[in-house]
Amino acid sequence: MKIGNVPYRSVWVDQDDGWSVHIFDQTRLPWALDVLRLTERDQVAQAIRTMQVRGAPLIGAVAAYGLALALRVDASDAAMEHDAALLAETRPTAINLRWAIDRMLARLRPLPAEARVAAAYDEAGRICDEDVAQNEAIGRHGLSLIQDIATRRGAGATVNILTHCNAGWIATVDWGTALAPIYMAHDSGLKVHVWVDETRPRNQGAALTAWELGSHGVPHTVVVDNAGGHLMQHGAVDLVIVGTDRVTRGGDVANKIGTYLKALAAHDNGVPFWVALPSTTIDWSVTDGLTEIPIEERAGAEVTSVTGQTADGRIETVQVTPPGSGAANPAFDVTPARLVTGLITERGLCAASQAGLAELFPDHARA
Numbered sequence: 001m002k003i004g005n006v007p008y009r010s011v012w013v014d015q016d017d018g019w020s021v022h023i024f025d026q027t028r029l030p031w032a033l034d035v036l037r038l039t040e041r042d043q044v045a046q047a048i049r050t051m052q053v054r055g056a057p058l059i060g061a062v063a064a065y066g067l068a069l070a071l072r073v074d075a076s077d078a079a080m081e082h083d084a085a086l087l088a089e090t091r092p093t094a095i096n097l098r099w100a101i102d103r104m105l106a107r108l109r110p111l112p113a114e115a116r117v118a119a120a121y122d123e124a125g126r127i128c129d130e131d132v133a134q135n136e137a138i139g140r141h142g143l144s145l146i147q148d149i150a151t152r153r154g155a156g157a158t159v160n161i162l163t164h165c166n167a168g169w170i171a172t173v174d175w176g177t178a179l180a181p182i183y184m185a186h187d188s189g190l191k192v193h194v195w196v197d198e199t200r201p202r203n204q205g206a207a208l209t210a211w212e213l214g215s216h217g218v219p220h221t222v223v224v225d226n227a228g229g230h231l232m233q234h235g236a237v238d239l240v241i242v243g244t245d246r247v248t249r250g251g252d253v254a255n256k257i258g259t260y261l262k263a264l265a266a267h268d269n270g271v272p273f274w275v276a277l278p279s280t281t282i283d284w285s286v287t288d289g290l291t292e293i294p295i296e297e298r299a300g301a302e303v304t305s306v307t308g309q310t311a312d313g314r315i316e317t318v319q320v321t322p323p324g325s326g327a328a329n330p331a332f333d334v335t336p337a338r339l340v341t342g343l344i345t346e347r348g349l350c351a352a353s354q355a356g357l358a359e360l361f362p363d364h365a366r367a
């Protein structure tokens, strides 16, 4: 996607040195557009843990490059297995991270040590290119949902879409998942307006989704996380589209904390609730999302404080709770498949069910 008029991906290899890896520091957005140059494994691990990079597909892609950086130092079997395990453990919920590392190992294990660095960069590049293509396809399939609503509503009507967290281009290598259909709808001339959940505690909606949509000229309004139910009761939401960090073989959906409450409100108000995902987000080994998907517990300090920009331009973090109050911070929740209208994948739309996924992905479903 473009910033100003310059096209960017969310991760790229330095064109001059051919090996260092660049990302945007997402903890500084929307106030500053800082590019970080990553040169070693531990920098990559730290960037993922501290959420300088975040979003399920993007952390997989960046971890893949993290392994390439590690192999530059030591490409032996023992070192590679150790580095891969370390990177895979940086965040627990998004399955794309484990998927990307497993795919890298499958390519690299059979190779002699001296061939591994070049192969690692090649494979990480393929992971990135495939993510872009998958998200673009998700956009095309999701666009049909928005077109249908626009047609039903009649000429000139605005389609109001609610989204939670950030599942835009900055959460993937490019395009995004939940936001890809919205970008395509906007680009095709449909009138869309997006309700952006602020997404406490880290405000990925208020900071990142609002920044992305604004940069692309998509009309949007930021709302507090608790506003969604009210908006739906008053007919202000035509459609919910969210991303996801892990989908079970039966269609349960893990996503940013608060997604489940939006699904409940959507169900109660007859609002379609769609989840956009590349197939790399499906965990075919998991059947019951509630008991089998690990939910990341992050530091309470993310709840007790907020970060923003002061009037004189400084980025500051301030405490919003009394000093003695404890805080719990489960970072994700699971929305049962029965509350999901359907899934938007690179292969098309399907029901959030074992049968629906099996129809689109017969090879995986049989395995």
Ligand SMILES: CSC[C@@H](O)[C@@H](O)C(=O)COP(=O)(O)O
Pocket (backbone or CB within 6 Å): 054, 055, 056, 057, 094, 164, 165, 166, 167, 168, 171, 172, 176, 177, 178, 204, 242, 243, 244, 245, 255, 256, 331
């Ligand atoms: C295309 S990104 C899909 C999900 O990763 C996204 O909705 C989300 O929950 C991100 O969580 P985060 O904790 O910001 O990494």
